[in-house]
Amino acid sequence: MRVLFRGDGGGPLGVGHLVRTLALVEELRRRGHDALLAGHVEGDLARRLLEAADVPVLAMPPARPGDGLEAVAALLEEHPAQVLHVDHYDLAPLPAGGHLPGGTLLSSMEEGSFGRRRADVVIDPTVGAQRQDRPDDGSAWVLRGSEFAAIRRSVRDQRRARPGEQPEQAGRVLVQMGGTDPLGLTPLVVRALARTGLPLQVSVVVRRDHVAQVREAAGAAAHLDLDLHEPGADATALLGSHDLVVSAAGTTVWELCCVGAPMALVQAVDNQQDGYARVVAAGAATGLGGPQDAADAERTGRALRELLLDRQARQAMATAAAGLVDGLGAWRIVGAWEHALVRPAPVPPVLPEGWTVRAASRDDAELLWEWRRHVDAHSSRSGRTVTRAEHESWLVSSLGRRDRVLLLVSDAVGDVGTVRWDEHAPGDWEVSITVAPSRRGQGLARSLLAAGEVELTRGREVTAYLAVVHEDNEPSRRLFDAAGYLPDLPPDEDGFARFRRPGPGRVTR
CATH class of the missing domain: 3.40.50.2000 (Glycogen Phosphorylase B;)
Structure with missing residues (x-):
């Protein structure tokens, strides 16, 4: 993958833009990708930063308010790239319906309303941005919040x-x-x-x-x-x-x-x-x-x-x-670019026709216990078998918690499975799904996940859907990858990695 960065470094207010660009360049190089900076570099500090990073720079005149991204098309013809990342608030967006040549992915950095433009990947690293209103402008991936702050090594x-x-x-x-x-x-x-x-x-x-x-x-x-x-x-x-x-x-x-x-x-x-x-x-x-x-x-x-x-x-x-800020912002952004280049844009989850979702109750204890006994050991984070008494105690406790949602999903044939959500931070919900033993092998997991996502948003603010998957659990990894979940945390010492799908939050239409 090659990424072309468009922005100006230095000048009155541009060093911060350059610093986070260099953090992204570091991560790209760590993964074996290439980077080229295109812009106007001004000032001793900017030049020293670039010299220390040893980044190739394509010198351009400074951008002015009103300059449009369509001018970058000629630049891409001469310097092809899979991703164009724009970190410049003054550049006007592409015309409605416009696209970059050669299928290049457009990535855009914004800060609240500053630099806002429609793009394939939008990044706003401001604290709490994921809980603020943002017009739905057709951007495919909208990554907002301080977990996307790009930090240098x-x-x-x-x-x-x-x-x-x-x-x-x-x-x-x-x-x-x-x-x-x-x-x-x-x-x-x-x-x-x-x-x-x-x-x-x-x-x-x-x-x-x-x-x-x-x-x-x-x-x-x-x-x-x-x-x-x-x-x-x-x-x-x-x-x-x-x-x-x-x-x-x-x-x-x-x-x-x-x-x-x-x-x-x-x-x-x-x-x-x-x-x-x-x-x-x-x-x-x-x-x-x-x-x-x-x-x-x-x-x-x-x-x-x-x-x-x-x-x-x-x-x-x-x-x-x-x-x-945990320092993994650049890792997440580059991972999102890699994902977006090979996966179609995510679509809002839809409840499959004929499917129903209801909240679990104490009357479901026996059914949930039978399903739980069939869960493979490698898909459980603890890796140990839960006793019947522990299960019943857990169910009673779960039904009384505001930070847990336990759902049962059915279709015209019968029970499909269960979806559990646990809130780890305000608006961030981690999923756990179990397909009913009698329905396994029918390709129902993704629809089950979508049904759970739809139900979770009813009356709740959801800024992110999270999934924790063991690195050896290839079926689960494929499921969440296909559903638009991006890498969020690398595997821990036990081999469990976390994935994130941006939630609807408070998106206005």
């Missing part, structure tokens, strides 16, 4: 190395206001840190032309020990070694979440609004407001002092942040 290494406990009083602070900091926020934050009155070792990632302003902002604050770093590929090593990170609310936020770093965030520009609000609401960061708020050194200094002295708050933020 150097950042993932910091996640593993980061110590777990926060000190009573934070002494090490990192100030990282984006790759280029076009609004000059770095000196404002340093000035606020000086107002805390606390002894701090402050690492500052700062452009050369902002160094004098940073030193001036620190002034005569003897309690601040400044350590200045130029933006570059090696700056990621700083993310995991500080007690607090003060950052702009751009792409760096997803990296900081992956590392599990306590954060204080400034919303620098409009397209950071959703991500800023949701990360703060999730308890993964403290919000400092916008640039005007950050410029109030007294107010910002008080907020930072309170956080620096509150170990419990920082610990809670670190835990919440690490739970939002």
Whole structure:
């Protein structure tokens, strides 16, 4: 597979787009695929990042608002690719009904309404995006949520190395206001840190032309020990070694979440609004407001002092942040491309004609027990036989749970099987299906799964259907692959992998 990336790197706000592109390039190369970047590269930081990654770049003039994707058609004629991935919010979508030449798959990165366009694969890595309204524009695969944040390997290494406990009083602070900091926020934050009155070792990632302003902002604050770093590929090593990170609310936020770093965030520009609000609401960061708020050194200094002295708050933020981004976003996205190239676009599940679905009851204990006894040992995650008493206790408990749905499915012939759903996170439901012993070998599993999916959405918000399958269970893997479930987690130490199908969530039509 060859992927052509279209976007601009560097410039006032483009480094974050480039960083997540490089994370995807890393994963493509790990799997033996090729990548080519097409765009305009501006600034020393962008050039250093590309040089470190050793990625071929096809130089192009910078895109302007209103430029359309149809112009990429000529580019694909000259540089054929199986996937075109667009990470540029200003490029206009293809005309209605338009397609890329040669059957090339169109993949598009968006952030809320920014960069929204119809595509074969749409990715929005914003926290909670899967629970927000999105118009149904005909996009085939819509992958939304922070599990699709593309994170570089150097950042993932910091996640593993980061110590777990926060000190009573934070002494090490990192100030990282984006790759280029076009609004000059770095000196404002340093000035606020000086107002805390606390002894701090402050690492500052700062452009050369902002160094004098940073030193001036620190002034005569003897309690601040400044350590200045130029933006570059090696700056990621700083993310995991500080007690607090003060950052702009751009792409760096997803990296900081992956590392599990306590954060204080400034919303620098409009397209950071959703991500800023949701990360703060999730308890993964403290919000400092916008640039005007950050410029109030007294107010910002008080907020930072309170956080620096509150170990419990920082610990809670670190835990919440690490739970939002696991570092597997690039793995999931590339896996989705591989899947979409060989599988037709998913279709909404439909209840087969003549089939009925009902909730299980205690009267079904005997029937469910008989079916359960016939389940193959290798399809059970525990691998052990359940006793009759344990089964009956489990059924009574299951029927009283809000996070479990147990369904019985029938057709004109009789019972087909059972579908069980367990909610692991709000809106994320894991499936387990059992075909009735007398109906096995009739090719009913996929229809049984579809029936369960349809029933689950009645009165519930479903952001994702999940399936856990052992790597040796080839029939189950084929079933979920054909049903549009994408790789979500690689096999664990026991050989169980997880697959995900995007749910309808709150899609508007």
